[in-house]
Amino acid sequence: MSTIRWIEDHTQQSARWHSENATPLPKRTVVADDRVKAADAYRLACEGTALLWRGDFHNARQLLRAIGRRVDRKASGPGSSPGETFLRNRQHSRHRARVLGKLLVLLDDGYTLALRRAPDVRQACLEAYGPPTGPTAVPLRELLGVIGAHQWRAKGVDVPALGSRIHPHYGVFAPVRGEYVDLVARAPLPPATRRAPATSTAFDLGTGTGVLAAVLAARGIDRIVATDISTRALACARENTHRLALADRVEVWGPGLFPEGRADLVVCNPPWLPARPTGPVEQGVYDPDGTMLRGFLTGLAGHLRPGGEGWLVLSDLAEHLGLRTRQELLDAVHAAGLHVAGRIDTKPRHPRSRDVTDPLHAARSAETTSLWRLTAGPPRQGGAVPAPPSGSRHRQPLRYAMRTS
Incomplete structure (x- = not known):
């Protein structure tokens, strides 16, 4: 546990230091209030000095936005390729997080935020951090994320499926991108689950909120084991399972990837981009070195029942960004002793795919999300489905384009 120290009223003060992004302890901390100018705050933050805020809460938010604008003015332009643009974008995001993370607030022993016009953050912090352990200094940017997460948790996300x-x-990770949920809701179930639905079993690997496990239950799968390596995700999935009255059919297991035993259907929606996340929420998008994807593929054959299928739900955005090729994905599938029995494609519907100001717009607008149906052992009659090369013009005007062997 790290301790942050500063001088206030000619007295040395201290508090526990907490950062979800594993940001190191600031080199130096000074007290700041409504009198500080944005230019000075930006300069100090860039130098590694943290500013412990003692002024008005809403003024602190305005200062954070002003610092963010100054950081963005220094952003480099697009690279000579989509991959270079992506790397520059990630570097800027990490730099932005470091600078904005230098504006701090102090939570007292009960998670009270003693600032003028400050909201009541006690419940939000309790949900995110667990029981309080004494006065704690946290980045304001992180606290705003905690507040937003509490609002999402209370309101929920509508899932039409x-x-x-x-x-x-x-x-x-919240299921705000509905296309991957719809793919799992509409793909044809493996023959084994249709022949004996009352005894069918499915695994949902990396369950997150538990949304895909719930969709599989709604489709008639008798028993689902939902796994995750994150203790927060496991708690979240359990809560949602109970909310939906599915606790008798969905078992939440972990931390880990594969549970023991075999299943008729194994579903995995791993993070889509092989890159390093900058915070806990980004772990649902970025998978360093494709670790989870490889773990799913290499372990799948040993966890499928005869006639079972593995469903890999994956975007090809990494291919458009030059982070992974289609051939590399297929090689990993074949090296694991798996075969492609079919693939279902859909186009993204999220707003960023239509945002022309996004530096990665060209790649996002070409993105396709696919559900790959994988089997173990010899290919089924008709052979594997040939996969078009990355970037080829295989798009179809239908919302869903189904390919089966």
């Missing part, structure tokens, strides 16, 4: 809402927790 369920006809219900899923309530995400702090640090757990």
Whole structure:
């Protein structure tokens, strides 16, 4: 546990230092209030000095936005390729997080924020951090994320495929991109699950909020084991399972990737980009070195029942960014003793795919999300589905384009 120290009223003060992004302890901390100018705050933050805020809460938010604008003015332009543009974008995001993370606030022993016009953040912090352990200094930017996560958790996310809402927790990826949920809701179930639905079993690997496990239950799968390596995700999935009255059919297991045993269907929606996340929420998007993807592929054959299928739900955005090729994905599939029995494609519907100001717009606008149906052992009659090369013009005007062997 790190301790942050500063001088206030000619007296040395201290508090526990907490950063979800594993940001190192600031080199130096000074007290700041409404009198500080944005230019000075930006300069100090860039030098590594943290500013412990003692002024008005809403003024602190305005200062944070002003610092952010100054950081963005220094952003480099697009690179000579989509991959270079992506790397520059990630470097800027990490730099931005470091600078903005230098504006701090102090939470007292009960998570009270003693600033003028400050909201009541006690419940939000309790949900995100657990029981308080004494006065704690946190980046204001992080605290705003905690507040937003509490609001998402209370309101929930509407999931049309369920006809219900899923309530995400702090640090757990929310199912706001509905296309991957719809793919799992509409793909043809493996023959084994259709022949004996009352005894069918499915694994949902990396369950997050538990949304895909709930969709599989709604489709008639008798028993689902939902796994995750994140303790926050496991707690979130359990809560949603109970909310949806599915606790008798969905077992939440972990931390880990594969549970023991075999299943008729194994579903995995790993993070889509092989890059390093800058915070807990980004762990649902970025998978360093494609670790989870490789773990799913290499372990799948040993966890499928005869006639079972593995469903890999994956975007090809990494291919458009030059982070992974289609051939590399297929090689990993074949090296694991797997075969492609079919693939279902859909185009993204999220706003960023239409944002022409996004530096990565060209790649996002070409993105396709696919559900790959994988089997173990010899290919089924008709052979594997040939995969078009990355970037080829295989798009179809239909919302869903199904390819089966």
